[in-house]
Amino acid sequence: MGMRVIQRIGEMQSWSEGERRQRCRVALVPTMGFLHEGHLRLVRAGRERSDRVVVSIFVNPMQFTPQEDFDAYPRDFERDCRLLENEGVNVVFHPPVEEIYPEGFQTHIDVERLSAPLCGAFRSGHFRGVATVVAKLFNAVRPHVAIFGCKDYQQLQVVRCMVKDLNYGIEIYGHPIVREPDGLALSSRNAYLDGEERQAALSLSRSLRKAELLVSQGERRGSAIVDAVAAELAKAPLARVEYVTLCDAASLQEISCLQGTALLALAVRIGATRLIDNVQLGVDPIPSPAPA
Amino acid sequence: MGMRVIQRIGEMQSWSEGERRQRCRVALVPTMGFLHEGHLRLVRAGRERSDRVVVSIFVNPMQFTPQEDFDAYPRDFERDCRLLENEGVNVVFHPPVEEIYPEGFQTHIDVERLSAPLCGAFRSGHFRGVATVVAKLFNAVRPHVAIFGCKDYQQLQVVRCMVKDLNYGIEIYGHPIVREPDGLALSSRNAYLDGEERQAALSLSRSLRKAELLVSQGERRGSAIVDAVAAELAKAPLARVEYVTLCDAASLQEISCLQGTALLALAVRIGATRLIDNVQLGVDPIPSPAPA
Numbered sequence: 378m379g380m381r382v383i384q385r386i387g388e389m390q391s392w393s394e395g396e397r398r399q400r401c402r403v404a405l406v407p408t409m410g411f412l413h414e415g416h417l418r419l420v421r422a423g424r425e426r427s428d429r430v431v432v433s434i435f436v437n438p439m440q441f442t443p444q445e446d447f448d449a450y451p452r453d454f455e456r457d458c459r460l461l462e463n464e465g466v467n468v469v470f471h472p473p474v475e476e477i478y479p480e481g482f483q484t485h486i487d488v489e490r491l492s493a494p495l496c497g498a499f500r501s502g503h504f505r506g507v508a509t510v511v512a513k514l515f516n517a518v519r520p521h522v523a524i525f526g527c528k529d530y531q532q533l534q535v536v537r538c539m540v541k542d543l544n545y546g547i548e549i550y551g552h553p554i555v556r557e558p559d560g561l562a563l564s565s566r567n568a569y570l571d572g573e574e575r576q577a578a579l580s581l582s583r584s585l586r587k588a589e590l591l592v593s594q595g596e597r598r599g600s601a602i603v604d605a606v607a608a609e610l611a612k613a614p615l616a617r618v619e620y621v622t623l624c625d626a627a628s629l630q631e632i633s634c635l636q637g638t639a640l641l642a643l644a645v646r647i648g649a650t651r652l653i654d655n656v657q658l659g660v661d662p663i664p665s666p667a668p669a
Numbered sequence: 670m671g672m673r674v675i676q677r678i679g680e681m682q683s684w685s686e687g688e689r690r691q692r693c694r695v696a697l698v699p700t701m702g703f704l705h706e707g708h709l710r711l712v713r714a715g716r717e718r719s720d721r722v723v724v725s726i727f728v729n730p731m732q733f734t735p736q737e738d739f740d741a742y743p744r745d746f747e748r749d750c751r752l753l754e755n756e757g758v759n760v761v762f763h764p765p766v767e768e769i770y771p772e773g774f775q776t777h778i779d780v781e782r783l784s785a786p787l788c789g790a791f792r793s794g795h796f797r798g799v800a801t802v803v804a805k806l807f808n809a810v811r812p813h814v815a816i817f818g819c820k821d822y823q824q825l826q827v828v829r830c831m832v833k834d835l836n837y838g839i840e841i842y843g844h845p846i847v848r849e850p851d852g853l854a855l856s857s858r859n860a861y862l863d864g865e866e867r868q869a870a871l872s873l874s875r876s877l878r879k880a881e882l883l884v885s886q887g888e889r890r891g892s893a894i895v896d897a898v899a900a901e902l903a904k905a906p907l908a909r910v911e912y913v914t915l916c917d918a919a920s921l922q923e924i925s926c927l928q929g930t931a932l933l934a935l936a937v938r939i940g941a942t943r944l945i946d947n948v949q950l951g952v953d954p955i956p957s958p959a960p961a
Contacts, residue, residue, distance in 0.1 A: 483781040484834035490775050516836040542776035544678050544808040
């Protein structure tokens with residue numbers, strides 16, 4: 378049985394209903410395509426947790442702000458399919474834009490408090506677009522489990538909260554960040570970087586390691602940790618910081634003193650390319666459903 | 670097999686998954702309880718369209734504005750259960766408020782353009798509350814078909830649009846308004862009316878019949894129809910008009926001239942009680958999914 382490519386929501390739902398009826402457990406890995414090793418790790422995590430794996434490939438216009446890179450976002454569907462077939466994926470769900478947003482579309486989902494800080498403060502409407510399209514993908518694929526990467530940590534928490542608040546009954550698995558050997562978090566947008574920018578981009582992970590070091594040495598003051606991270610980033614002349622924030626890992630609310638499980642999250646522009654990265658600080662495990 | 674009362678979302682989902690696996694078709698009739706004959710007709714319509722009928726009873730605080738009658742809203746769960754058992758209902762889904770809105774709840778669904786006019790202009794956040802709780806009920810019950818009354822016509826269109834936009838894959842059936850022999854549309858809020866108010870409330874359906882008469886005589890001008898309805902309502906001294914609007918029955922946008930299928934909708938206060946009613950004018954059938 379080869380891998381099936383499905384473009385229509387109705388066909389996707391029929392397939393899923395058939396699999397569920399046979400008591401097959403379905404995993405969904407939502408992606409925007411132009412796949413890298415990070416995505417393939419999500420696929421493997423999905424396979425370990427299910428009987429059938431669906432990978433969606435949809436570059437979602439609604440989660441890009443008008444000045445962002447929707448048109449330029451890298452795409453290579455043929456290559457993506459070859460990679461996914463090698464991973465034993467059962468279905469690639471690849472709807473055209475008009476299948477997802479037909480004329481007259483007017484429904485939006487907001488996860489209010491979790492969408493406000495961090496990237497939400499700089500990308501107006503981004504998490505509304507994410508929550509809405511993920512809800513649609515969930516209704517189209519009806520998975521038992523869905524796999525997201527922790528690099529987009531705020532997205533992961535928004536989705537977890539939406540699933541809980543709207544009673545989707547879907548397990549959400551957050552996969553640890555996958556990095557290059559030199560520390561750069563994998564991202565489709567790394568393709569935008571030239572050689573010099575690629576070097577400058579290492580400042581993100583380097584600054585996070587600096588924070589971990591400080592915490593291991595006993596530092597608990599938020600300002601000291603954030604300042605050290607900003608200082609490390611400032612050493613890279615091409616890097617322009619958008620934000621460096623220490624927050625509670627569940628609520629994403631800023632904290633001034635390290636306690637429980639905290640998240641240090643940052644967004645940095647390297648030339649024209651916006652990159653994000655994060656690390657959890659503290660001894661507790663990742664919090665699962667996101668409270669207030 | 671008696672009727673089952675389920676209070677927990679997880680139990681509701683397990684029941685539904687079991688029924689779907691046996692290829693049983695499930696109907697949901699969402700209500701706020703204090704059932705009347707109108708609700709029972711919805712239940713019968715559900716039974717005709719399915720193998721299993723679930724009736725939800727939940728007075729949804731989120732769809733009441735702060736100054737509205739959430740606390741006073743009439744409730745009689747014991748009586749409701751007797752009525753539903755007589756109708757052969759399989760499950761009453763009766764979650765407590767904290768099951769639907771636990772601490773930390775922060776997700777909302779907006780159906781933008783359809784929520785703005787008519788009642789939406791007077792009940793801020795009402796349709797957000799409706800869309801959100803209906804999405805939750807759909808995820809809890811996972812029905813194949815859901816039955817709504819046409820008295821709450823805007824609600825019906827908001828739900829239809831949400832189902833289409835978010836790909837719920839649920840059939841929505843709008844049941845014609847059920848009326849008392851003298852024309853009053855059935856509503857749980859009719860219980861608020863004293864004798865004199867009950868008489869005044871007849872002005873709603875009487876004014877709609879007036880509009881139908883005018884249209885049958887060839888009137889097509891929106892202003893003439895709306896004015897005649899307002900004049901009829903003005904004859905009842907206890908009636909205070911909130912709105913009388915002629916609009917397109919699919920988009921709910923106001924129209925100045927009758928064409929296609931139009932909706933004449935009104936909201937009137939009789940003393941402290943807010944009542945709504947509507948009629949479709951024109952020759953076309955009810956439009957199904959709501960476009961822009």
